[in-house]
Amino acid sequence: MIAPSRLHKGDTIGIVSPSDPILEETRPQLSKGINFLKSIGFKVVLGKNALNIDGYSSATPEEKAEDINSMFSNKEIRAIFCSTGGSIANSCIPLLDWKAIRLNPKIFLGMSDITVLLNTIYMETSVVTFHGSNVLESRVDPT
16 A cells, blocks of 8 residues: 655645536636635646546546646646546546556545546555545635
8 A cells, every 4th residue: 555645735736627527617616626725725736638628528538647647747746636526537547657656646536436536546556545525526615
């Protein structure tokens, strides 16, 4: 079992969207979640494809995997939070870079459909993952 390091104020959290898209009407909710993370001392970086829309999905499987793989490979990113759950997160599983994930263990957080990624990442790499609120579903209001 490989446990990722804990977060500290000033650390950078990457946000990915491996499941449902962030629609125009849900972007304010995502912004609230991002603002909350910033208000408690974290830097936040959106994945290159995090706001894409590919029909009923957030992005193509290749784009989803690109964001996850790049977040794990980026030494500045200390944790990866999923924007929302939904469906078809499993489409990117065959494209994930297991070696990069194993060599760069980070907090990977999400729930709902994201559970398939949590379980598969752990099974393939022994990196501990975290089942918890996605950024969009965060109920905390920092205002």
